[in-house]
Amino acid sequence: MLTTQNETAAKLDVAWVRAQFPSLAQTVNGHPAVFLDGPGGTQVPQRVIDAISDYLKRSNANTCGAYATSRRTDAMLAQSRAAMADFLNCDADEIVFGANMTSLTFAMSRAIGRELGPGNEIVLTQLDHDANISPWRALEETGATVRFADINEGDCTLNLNDMAHKVSSHTRLVAAGYASNAVGTINNVKEIVRLAHDAGAMAYIDAVHYAPHGPIDVRALDCDFLVCSTYKFFGPHMGVLYGKREHLKRLHPYKVRANTDAVPQRWEWGTLNHECIAGIAACVEYLADLGRHVEPAASTRRAALLAAFHAIQPYERGLAERLIRGLLAVPGLKVYGISDPTRFDQRCPTIAVRIAGHTPLELATGLGERGFFTWDGNYYALNLTERLDVEKDGGFLRIGLVHYNTAEEVDRLLAALREIVG
Ligand SMILES: Cc1ncc(COP(=O)(O)O)c(C=O)c1O
Numbered sequence: 001m002l003t004t005q006n007e008t009a010a011k012l013d014v015a016w017v018r019a020q021f022p023s024l025a026q027t028v029n030g031h032p033a034v035f036l037d038g039p040g041g042t043q044v045p046q047r048v049i050d051a052i053s054d055y056l057k058r059s060n061a062n063t064c065g066a067y068a069t070s071r072r073t074d075a076m077l078a079q080s081r082a083a084m085a086d087f088l089n090c091d092a093d094e095i096v097f098g099a100n101m102t103s104l105t106f107a108m109s110r111a112i113g114r115e116l117g118p119g120n121e122i123v124l125t126q127l128d129h130d131a132n133i134s135p136w137r138a139l140e141e142t143g144a145t146v147r148f149a150d151i152n153e154g155d156c157t158l159n160l161n162d163m164a165h166k167v168s169s170h171t172r173l174v175a176a177g178y179a180s181n182a183v184g185t186i187n188n189v190k191e192i193v194r195l196a197h198d199a200g201a202m203a204y205i206d207a208v209h210y211a212p213h214g215p216i217d218v219r220a221l222d223c224d225f226l227v228c229s230t231y232k233f234f235g236p237h238m239g240v241l242y243g244k245r246e247h248l249k250r251l252h253p254y255k256v257r258a259n260t261d262a263v264p265q266r267w268e269w270g271t272l273n274h275e276c277i278a279g280i281a282a283c284v285e286y287l288a289d290l291g292r293h294v295e296p297a298a299s300t301r302r303a304a305l306l307a308a309f310h311a312i313q314p315y316e317r318g319l320a321e322r323l324i325r326g327l328l329a330v331p332g333l334k335v336y337g338i339s340d341p342t343r344f345d346q347r348c349p350t351i352a353v354r355i356a357g358h359t360p361l362e363l364a365t366g367l368g369e370r371g372f373f374t375w376d377g378n379y380y381a382l383n384l385t386e387r388l389d390v391e392k393d394g395g396f397l398r399i400g401l402v403h404y405n406t407a408e409e410v411d412r413l414l415a416a417l418r419e420i421v422g
Pocket of ligand 1: 039040099100101102103129131132177179180181206207208209228229238239
């Protein structure tokens with residue numbers, strides 16, 4: 001296993017990766033900036049910045065007009081939709097763009113809520129970000145009942161047995177995360193979708209946290225909906241929803257009359273953020289180029305994306321191993337989530353910790369002054385921080401690695417943390 005990791009880690013050319021991201025060269029108080037805030041939003045490669053500014057220079061217009069810039073805008077939208085279809089392995093007309101995952105989920109919950117009433121149930125999880133909880137809880141006003149699948153407290157994994165007990169013939173929707181943005185747990189999404197479908201319910205998957213870390217295949221998962229946000233995987237601040245075509249056609253969105261009824265545009269209202277959508281194709285192309293860089297034989301964009309994640313996953317796993325090993329040696333530190341390296345295929349390199357005698361805010365502030373960008377608090381995974389009883393004490397310190405981080409950054413972070421803790 002280690003040999004494979006080292007071999008593949010060698011394949012991920014971190015120098016090539018880092019050269020793509022101009023913001024990584026920043027300094028803070030004379031220290032090189034270390035971006036460990038990926039779960040809150042990643043940095044973008046130069047090509048994303050270029051795509052956004054080129055759009056504004058050459059193509060800035062509204063859609064469907066009979067003139068050049070409008071036609072270029074229409075073509076750009078089609079290209080970005082096709083890029084996201086390759087990213088998620090679906091058809092381009094199953095891709096909906098929106099302001100962010102939260103807005104898309106509220107829009108979809110309102111539409112799904114039109115079909116719900118007393119006697120219907122929705123199953124959620126204690127592990128999820130509030131953006132995959134509150135939009136569904138809002139449907140309690142229809143008379144529908146919301147039930148929660150619990151976690152296994154010891155390792156912060158989802159308790160699938162509990163979920164199986166909560167899902168029944170009354171369940172109309174199961175909403176769950178692909179991975180936890182707080183403690184990094186990767187859920188068995190295929191099993192969650194199977195549980196939902198066996199009960200005749202739809203499965204709504206929040207892949208926001210998972211998207212920068214692993215390949216997503218909505219066809220293989222067979223999920224009904226899957227949402228992600230491009231600013232978490234090296235792109236602009238936008239949200240993307242995949243919906244099975246049959247659902248996008250059947251459900252009724254709240255929309256203005258003049259808006260087309262064609263799929264997927266009937267789910268996109270008003271004028272979208274075109275310049276950012278131009279950046280979406282560029283961020284997918286960045287990842288595909290990373291894949292071509294490590295696997296020149298990749299013949300399609302989807303194959304190149306899979307090659308990219310094939311290199312990213314073992315590289316990130318190696319970094320997570322190094323980080324968690326070092327963290328566990330810090331006196332008074334507790335890691336929340338999976339810490340056994342043999343199970344790292346079940347976690348993202350997103351590590352939540354607490355250190356006795358220090359609040360997460362104190363730790364994040366001390367690290368921030370030294371150039372390390374980490375997060376403190378609940379990051380909207382409010383059910384989880386309440387369930388683990390850390391909400392009243394400032395939540396966790398979250399250290400989030402992505403593939404542009406390095407082993408040297410991990411070692412420096414550990415040294416800084418030891419210095420702060422004293
Ligand atoms: C797991 C997860 N789901 C949903 C969201 C909300 O995403 P957005 O900011 O695109 O609404 C976030 C944002 O941090 C997240 O981490």
